[in-house]
Amino acid sequence: MTSRLDQRIEDQRDALVALTQDLIRIPTLNPPGRHYRDICEYLDTRLTAHGFDCKLVRAKGAPGDSDTYPRWNIVARREGPKQGECVHFNSHHDVVEVGKGWTKDPFGGTVEEDRVYGRGACDMKGGLAASIIAAEAFIQEHPDFAGAVEISATADEESGGYGGVAYLAEQGWFAPSRVQHVIIPEPLNKDRICLGHRGGWWAEIETKGEIAHGSMPFLGDCAVRHMGAVLEAFEAQLFPAMQARHTDMPVVPDGARQSTMNINSIHGGQPEQADDYTGLPAHCVPDSCRIVIDRRFLIEETLDGVREEVIALLDDLKARRPNFDYEIRELNHVVPSMTDRDAPIVTTVAQAIRDVLGQDPSYVASPGSYDQKHIDRIGTLKNCIAYGPGVLELAHKPDEWVGIRDMLDSAQVMGRSLEALLLK
Numbered sequence: 318m319t320s321r322l323d324q325r326i327e328d329q330r331d332a333l334v335a336l337t338q339d340l341i342r343i344p345t346l347n348p349p350g351r352h353y354r355d356i357c358e359y360l361d362t363r364l365t366a367h368g369f370d371c372k373l374v375r376a377k378g379a380p381g382d383s384d385t386y387p388r389w390n391i392v393a394r395r396e397g398p399k400q401g402e403c404v405h406f407n408s409h410h411d412v413v414e415v416g417k418g419w420t421k422d423p424f425g426g427t428v429e430e431d432r433v434y435g436r437g438a439c440d441m442k443g444g445l446a447a448s449i450i451a452a453e454a455f456i457q458e459h460p461d462f463a464g465a466v467e468i469s470a471t472a473d474e475e476s477g478g479y480g481g482v483a484y485l486a487e488q489g490w491f492a493p494s495r496v497q498h499v500i501i502p503e504p505l506n507k508d509r510i511c512l513g514h515r516g517g518w519w520a521e522i523e524t525k526g527e528i529a530h531g532s533m534p535f536l537g538d539c540a541v542r543h544m545g546a547v548l549e550a551f552e553a554q555l556f557p558a559m560q561a562r563h564t565d566m567p568v569v570p571d572g573a574r575q576s577t578m579n580i581n582s583i584h585g586g587q588p589e590q591a592d593d594y595t596g597l598p599a600h601c602v603p604d605s606c607r608i609v610i611d612r613r614f615l616i617e618e619t620l621d622g623v624r625e626e627v628i629a630l631l632d633d634l635k636a637r638r639p640n641f642d643y644e645i646r647e648l649n650h651v652v653p654s655m656t657d658r659d660a661p662i663v664t665t666v667a668q669a670i671r672d673v674l675g676q677d678p679s680y681v682a683s684p685g686s687y688d689q690k691h692i693d694r695i696g697t698l699k700n701c702i703a704y705g706p707g708v709l710e711l712a713h714k715p716d717e718w719v720g721i722r723d724m725l726d727s728a729q730v731m732g733r734s735l736e737a738l739l740l741k
């Protein structure tokens with residue numbers, strides 16, 4: 318049944334579309350991080366007019382932050398007249414590069430039938446707009462609510478979130494004492510609740526050799542052959558071991574319910590020459606070969622275990638393969654995050670989905686990661702989900718769009734969740 322709040326949100330259809338268009342028209346491209354200040358100022362003006370107390374926070378010194386491309390974030394808070402909990406909606410405001418293949422203006426915000434088009438439409442300016450409309454409608458309907466509503470728009474999620482949510486979490490913005498519930502309106506589809514994500518470990522492995530003339534390779538030592546031995550060991554031992562490990566996390570798609578590893582790149586020997594170079598290669602034995610691995614792991618595994626598994630395999634090669642030597646450099650890591658299915662934010666949003674859509678939600682987890690990792694690990698807040706409008710598969714694609722009906726439905730789910738959590 319349509320509630321008064323549902324109707325109030327429904328009546329904001331045009332405002333929701335206009336807000337989504339405005340956000341798309343600010344081209345917050347990452348990299349390098351353009352117009353972050355502009356989008357924060359736009360939101361500051363809008364949310365201040367709706368009674369929010371807004372703070373613009375620059376992640377000074379965070380990776381990527383510079384005076385040319387400062388990492389700006391905004392946190393907006395509106396407190397009710399009574400004591401209560403705080404519900405926080407966190408959206409990233411950055412978008413990825415445009416890429417080829419567009420038939421619409423990527424920063425035009427074109428509306429056709431039920432869709433708004435543009436880079437970031439679904440990932441995730443549509444979700445940001447839906448959460449703003451939901452919060453504003455809730456406050457108008459229930460000005461005497463208990464607790465607080467917060468909306469943040471943060472930088473750099475597409476490049477790890479270190480100038481965005483990670484920075485804010487380090488500064489205490491997500492401490493459990495000030496925020497009790499977090500919804501991240503990423504485009505997970507309006508009937509799905511995303512409980513968390515797998516972990517990731519990125520490392521560069523280098524095998525060492527000795528340069529010599531290519532006609533007498535026995536006088537040197539070929540680093541590429543040593544790397545071949547590493548890859549063979551991965552095939553024989555590591556990949557089968559990972560494939561046998563399954564998670565209880567509801568990761569989608571199915572293939573990501575086990576441990577996985579991508580070999581991201583391989584470089585060895587002479588650097589590749591430009592396409593227009595017509596000379597022949599010089600005859601050298603390569604003295605170095607490097608690969609970058611992208612290992613995604615399950616909540617049932619540990620980061621140390623993941624690391625040690627690879628290092629043990631390399632040490633084993635070192636023990637039995639003549640002249641084998643290696644170096645390993647960790648590039649980055651992300652720990653898995655998984656909110657309990659009976660956490661208050663999960664059960665609240667699940668009930669709101671039943672009420673608005675008339676169906677049970679499905680529960681998923683993400684194969685990659687998003688900003689929940691920082692809220693969980695740095696902010697130590699375990700009551701966090703991703704829920705928002707949009708089709709995940711459209712993210713980062715040409716002619717990205719978000720459905721207007723989907724935005725309205727998920728705004729109603731968000732509004733009803735606020736009612737459940739903040740009315741006394």
Ligand SMILES: [Zn+2]
Binds near residue numbers: 474503
């Ligand atoms: Zn996103």
